[in-house]
Amino acid sequence: MTSGATIELAGVTKVYGGSGPAGVRALRGINLRFRPGQYVSIEGPSGCGKTTLLNLLGLIDTPTEGEVRWEGVNVADGSERERARFRLRSIGFVFQRFYLLPTLTVRENVELPLRPLIRGRAERRARAAQLLESVGLGARAGFYPSQLSGGEEQRVAIARALVNSPGLLLADEPTGELDSDNAGKVLDLLEALHRERQTTLIVVTHNPEVARRARRHLTLRDGRVESDVREEA
C-alpha cells in the first residue's frame, strides 16, 4: 500500500505506431503533479488522450518519452513484472464496462487482487465481505456478474479496486454505462470512499455532472493539457 504518494508526470509523450511520420502522438510533453488525496477529473473531446493518460498513470502502458514518478521515483521504466506488482499494491482501476470476470462470483471478483498478497482464505473473505458491505452488496456475494444490474456491477468493480487499499484510484468513465440514478449512486460511493480513505481519485469523464464533483479539473486537447483548474478548498 502506497497511500499518500505524490504522483508526477514529467515530460510524458506517447506515440502509437512507431516514432516515424506514421506514428500517432496521443500525448505530447505532459507535465502534471497530483498531491495525495486529490479528486481530479480529466475531460476533453474523444481522441484527446484521456484514456492514454490514465493508462500511463496506472502503468498499464509505458510512455514513449518522459517519466511517471511516485514520490520522485520513476516507476514506468520497470519490467512488466515490477509494474504489475506496483499496480497490484498501489493502484485501483474502475472501468467504464466494469470488467468483472464473468466466471467468478461477486466475492471471488473482489478477492481476486488479494490472492497474491494474502494466503489465508478466511482473511481474504473477510476483507472482501467488508468492502462489499461498504458498497451495499454484502448480500450478493454469491451472485455472478451476469445476475447483477449495471449499477451493482460497477459497485462490485469499485469494491475490487479498493480491496488492496491503493493510494491511487483511476476511473475511466465510471458512469458511462449507467442510467442517471445508478450513476449518481456510484459517484456518491466513489466520493465517500475517496473522502474516507484519502485515496487520490482521478476520473476520466465526458459527463459534466461527474466532473463537477472533482476539486481539480484537467482538460486535454490534442494530447496537451489545455486547462488545469483547481477549486479552493
Added chain:
Amino acid sequence: MSERPPPGGRKPGSLPGLLAVVAMAAAITLPVVLLSVGGGVSSHEIARLQASGYQIVVSGPGTAGIDLAHQRVVQIGAIPGVGAVSPTLTMPIDLRGPGGRWVPLLAEGIIPSAYYATLGSTASQVFSAPPNLGDPTDMIHYQNGSYEGPVSPDVLINTTLAQDDHLTVGDSVTLAPAANDSGAVTYTVTGTFNVVSSLFSTSGNYGIFLPLSNLQVLTGLARTGPGAGTLLDAADSIHVGLTGTASTSPTQIDRVEAAIHALMPYYGVSTLSQEASQLEGAASILNGFYLVLSSVGLAIGFVFLTLVLVRRVEAERREIGIRRALGLPARSIAATIVARAVVLGGMGALLGVASGVVTVTLLARVGSAPVQAASRLALFEPMQLIALALGALALAGLASAVAVRRALRLPLPEALR
C-alpha cells in the same frame, strides 16, 4: 444476510474444450490398443516358448525345407543329452466327412511319441498321452522304404471340426491335397483334441494331426524310395528336447546345438533362449513402431489442444487483460491456462485409456477370428498406461506453454479495449 443467486450465472461449457478432450482421447486410444495387444501377443509367444518341452529347434528354408526327417531323428537322437527329437510338417489339405463337404484344413504331421515328449507343460491341456495315431514312432512303414505295409491311416481332429461336421471317433474321412478325389486317402478318426488358444491360437480350429509319413505321402513330400533319386522325407522344423542337466545348463545346450549344427550345417539351429531373445527383440522393435505410429495421433491431439487453448486465450483476451491490469502475477495467469490444459489433457488421457480398454474388449468379442484371438491376449501394463497418461499431460503442458506465451504477450491496452 446473503441472498440466493438466481440460476444460470456461470458461462456454459465449451464445445472446443470437449473436442480437445475427444481429440486427446482418440490420440491415446491408438497406443493403448497397439501396445496392449502387441505386448500381449509377444508376451504370450515368449511364455509359450518358455513353456516348451524342447530346448533347440532346427529349421529349414521355406516350407518343408528339411529333408530326410526320419533319418535325422536317429542321427540327432544319438547325440549325448538329447532325449527327444520331433520333426513336424504343417501343410494345407482338404477333408471330406460323411456329409460330403470339403473343408480346408491345416494338417500337422508328427511322430506321436516324439511330439508328445517335446510339447512341454501346456501340452498336458491337450494330450494326456502320446497322440493315438497308430505307430508311436512312425518308423514301421517308413523303414519299409516305399511307405507301404502296416500303415496306420489315423487322424486326430479338433472338437470344433468334429461338432461342425458331426464327426465322432471311428468315423471315416477323406483327406486330399486339394478339394477333389485326386490323390485322396481314407482315414479313420482315432480321437479328438480340444483347441487350446494358448497352445494353438486360432489355427487350432482348422487343425488336424496325422502321422508325419502319412502327411508326406499325401502331399508328395515323402521319401521316394531307395535308389529312386530324390530323397525328400520333408519336415518344417525339428524340435529337440534334452534330458537331465543338459536341459538346463546353457553350456550343455550350446554343446548339443553345436553338435546338431555339425550334422546339419545348412539348416538354422537355435536354442530356445536365442528364440526368446529374438522374439523379445522383435517385440521391442514392434513397440517402437507402435509408438512412432501413435505419435502421429498424439501430434494431432497436441495441435488440436494447442489451437483450442490459443483460441480460448484469444476469446478471453479481455479477461486476461483485466487480470493483468489488476496486477495479478504472470504466473497466476499462466497457472490458470496450464490448469485448464492439464484438466483437458488429463480428461483426454483418462478417456483415451478407457476407450482403448473398451476397444480391445470389443475387438475380443466382435472382431474377426485372428483379431479376437490377439485381443484376448492383450496385456494392460499399468506402468505403460501411466506413461501414456503422463505423456498426454506433458503434451498438454507444452500446448499450454504456447497459449501462456500468447496470453502474456497481449498488449495490455489493446486487451482491455
